[in-house]
Amino acid sequence: MILGAPGEKLLLLGNEAIARGAIEAGVHVAAGYPGTPSTEIIDTLAGVADKVGMTVDWSTNEKVALETAYAASMCRLRALATMKHVGLNVAADVFMSIGYSGVRGGLVIVSADDPGCHSSQNEQDNRYYSLASYIPCFEPYCPQEAKDLIVAAYDFSEENGTAILFRVTTRICHTRGEVVLGEIKKIERKAVFEYNPSKWVLLPANSRKLRVKIIERLNRIEEKLTEFKFNKIEGEGKVGIITSGIGYAYAIDALRELDLCGKVKVLKLSTPHPLPTKLLEKFTDGLEKILVVEEGDLFLLRRVKEKLYDFDLRIPIYGKGDLLPLAGELDLLTVMRAVAKICEKTVPEPIESIKLKEELEKAIPVRPPTLCPGCPHRATYYSLKQALRELGLKIPCTGDIGCYTLGYNPPFQLQDTSTCMGASLGEGAAIARFTDKPVVAVIGDSTFYHAGIPGLINAVYTSAPLLVVVMDNSVTAMTGHQPHPGTGITATGKPAKIIKIEDIAKACGVEFVKVVDPYNVGETKQAIKDALEYVRREKKPAVVVARRLCALVAARKGLRGTPPTVEDCRGCMVCINTFACPALIVEEGKVKIDEGLCFGCMVCTQICPFGTIKVRK
Template identity: 40%
Template sequence: MENTPGQRHLVMGNEAISRGILEAGVQVAAAYPGTPSSEIIEVLSQVAARRHMYTEWSVNEKVALEVAAAASFAGLRAVAVMKQVGMNVAADFLLHVALRGIRGGLVLISCEDPGGLSSTNEGESRPYAKMMEFPLLEPGDFQEAKDMTRWAFDLSERLGSIVMVRSVTRLSHASGNVTFGQLPEDRPTADFNFNGAMLDPDTGPMINLPGPVTIIHRRQQEKMARAAALFETSPFNRYDGPERPELLVITASACQLYCREAIEILGLEQRVGLLKLGTTWPLPIQLLQRHLALCRRILVVEEVLPFLEENLQAFAARAAARIGIKQFFGKNDGALPSTGELNPDLVMAALSRILDIAPMGRDDAYRRRAEAIFAKGAPPRELTFCPGCPHRASFWGIHNALAMDNRRGFVSGDIGCYSLAALPCGFESLKTLHAMGSGLGMASGFGKLSPFGFDQPVIAVCGDSTFYHAVMPALVNAIHNDANVTLVVLDNSGTAMTGFQAHPGLAVNALGETVPTVEIPDLCRAMGAKVRVCDPFDLPVTQNTLLEMLDDPQGVNVLVLRQICALSPEKKGKKRYDMAVDPQICRADDCGCNRFCTRIFRCPGLGYDPQKGTARIDEVICAGCGVCADICPSGAIERKQRS
């Protein structure tokens, strides 16, 4: 990642973005991890020391953007990275930094997830660029992911504005060939200049105050006008196609690859024009006017909301006297689905319908036969906790405690691997699941409903990283407002879902340096909660502790369930126990347990052997955690300590 300018490498979209950041000479990079964005900071962290760079896993996305902005105010180039949901966390600060402006180049990278492949939503953040008035770039392939990221810092400094680069899963987590550029060697020093006049953009304090708001806002709009003018000639906006196409396709981001392939497969190169935009806000008006004038029919292909489509429609209406009346196809008329990811087939279908040509069908007999075979031959794979996952044991304890308590108690869920506890693998324990930190926020609300007849106990769960990100304010709220709730912190020693990034509970940071820890139990006690710490693999203690907490009629109890993630580098591939089923004891269906281990506990390392009529351990899959030995009512599962 560090050298070889001029050479071509097969890299992930996120690695290409990291290379662009390095080529821009960025010195501070901060982020909160989230799929599909996490690799960007990981790659930078590996080379940070040698590139004289500071990288940070910040406590959340708003703080990450503030950390990056501080470096910008001190004259350095800086970047903040997040996924689409993090944009909402950062949005409050973003509004203000967009308004006031920046000094060193400041870029916000948002990696978004159309279709929600690894997210609980498919929200997008392009509308922020319009709403908060800052420039938006969308790379259309891997080379552009690098080149555009690098250019974004030049643009930011030229305008004095934060710039957003938006990627999507199909770029960030896809790979392609990229030719690397030069890495800069000069290293500016950091200095925050604040002695100039109040509103001086280069020497004054960086302050937003009531009063001069409209003056600063007008400046911001002038920056946007300059950005639009620059975008008119940007090489990231390209047209391919005939001089007078029958249909003009306007697209951006990964969708441009789907459009190109669809046009090629259908052989429409002479009929359809493709205008691929890389600068998607503010719109380059002259360029659009030239291309819209060529053709009456326009298809807009984008993910997910009709952002370009509606802004192009508004522009076409304003320009109708010059360019004529246009007919738009896209999300609003149903030419393309309004939800989910797009792909070459969906674009082909839209092109076929609009141009009234025969769709490219698959071999129909083959497709029908393949579907029939699939229906009987490929049982669905519902998501589950990994073998040896502490969450399976934790939710086993929570599920049993709530069942024994018998007051229709439930779990208010949060964001992480443990979100899967809404599914059978977590015994369908979660009954609410929304944003980061919402589990305890919701529980705090439920815990105040007793005057209205509410008598169900509520357990909120959160992960260790989530605790720092957004649960702490909810905990203060619950304690201060005397809500009667139990918080279970599922502490698996890292941000496990996204790849074990460090968080404030660990004595190490993104750069691998030793740093002070902020301990969750200490924090909770200091706030006034009643705190216990257990190993979730100790099922009886966990369950009894939870029952005591549920019985407590007053205040906030916190149970920290501490056990390292089974996939963590410390643990992965290291079995603690060799597990075996004693066929003399296990009688499966004859036992009366109703195959308890596989039917109810459902660890993927367990199986049922119908020939022998006993449970069995799948030695390839079993992680050797030993928990299932405690759940077998007959004691038929044995654990043997490994030497």
């Protein structure tokens, strides 16, 4: 579908549209690390990589992904790096340096921001990275523009010798819209590295000169963006709206709902940085007040205020922090209210819809996310909690980012911290050293490869009494089962060497390393107890790798087991209260197995204190 003919209309996710745009632009190399809401871009490209002649990688982390794309650009190839917004924090070191050295082949970095924290630990607005790095920022407002703007971004990148930060948000990434396909370019280029030390070697002597050049480059780019076809002025009037990204879609819908189309002047920007000064000055002529509609922080509002001060224009400017909320994401009703306020109109409140929503929220029971039936992480958490109970230990459990973050919820409640990728080891080792008590760090396999190894080395180096429990389900599960260095395949399904976590742990100097099957509760619990005793006695880190394939992947491979039976349940609810598998249900005070949900892992047969949950004969 994604390789349809020019002129064909498809209903695409924003991420799929970005992938199609990369194909149309003739991208040679694409690399990323899975992270919602960005993941589908690389997933889509990986599915057609061989057909279009593109190298597509899932890298160990975002920094490596960007270095891969940047190196391709050094060799004249067009390259794409994708990541969620917090991933750019990981890649920031190389990103900031790219701002100085510039590019040869076109280079676009997609940052998928997450206003509202739908799947993230913060709401950071990565347009600020554009400002700090002197790298232009492009931002589309719909799937169609996402595709078209990506194509334009590559031409712009090569014409101006700069990388492009392509900022999208959750509602762009995961919205479906009609997309008219364009022509697929075939750009035949041989990868040739350019020997240019003054450009690529960022010694202070070179960087000082490049600093002057990037300032001049950004000034030239600002001039060009005045004529950029994706920036435009619409409508007339004394009231103006300046907007970019999804904010433009909301603003246009709000004007339509309020019968104000054409009666309000709109500056639609697809380039929030740098601001096209001349276009902005033309737009503000004759205006009496301005509303800035943007998703995220008040980035655009601040920049507009700075420019209007330079224009010596003193008119009211509204936006985030007054008529629009700073926290959370925008929606149509919120923007309608702001537009109505500045235009002195009344919002036709959808009272019935609001009442219905409130009634539904009261009637529908809360359904928090939970680990899947058969998830090996549930079994690991159960064994960990039982081991701590039997040893009489009440110690901190530092957590990380992945499916296993759900260990925060009852009945396990074994996530006392969760900050960012890999933080469980760095924080856990430090807490253990400072309190002189053992700490358990819980981390997943993909996260361990991504950011856990430096923390483990530091724990060994500082002799931290830390037990590291690596929950290894052999895939990057939470984002949709992408492969990683422990999976044995690449992004495009080709065989790859498996890099074992236990081998890495031993190479880092960990002396106590055990691998267990979490479905074997007795073995896992004993390994954890042995590891904790070692940590307390030796004041050194230990590693337990709990390895079992993700239940969803196993089910697809036909590895689902036969559900157990329940005979003469005593109604003690131990399995419900301590294990909480969704396949265990209660009817008339007795536990039964929902065979439609049950994976057949048989862990519950090891938990029932009366042995009434039995393997089916």
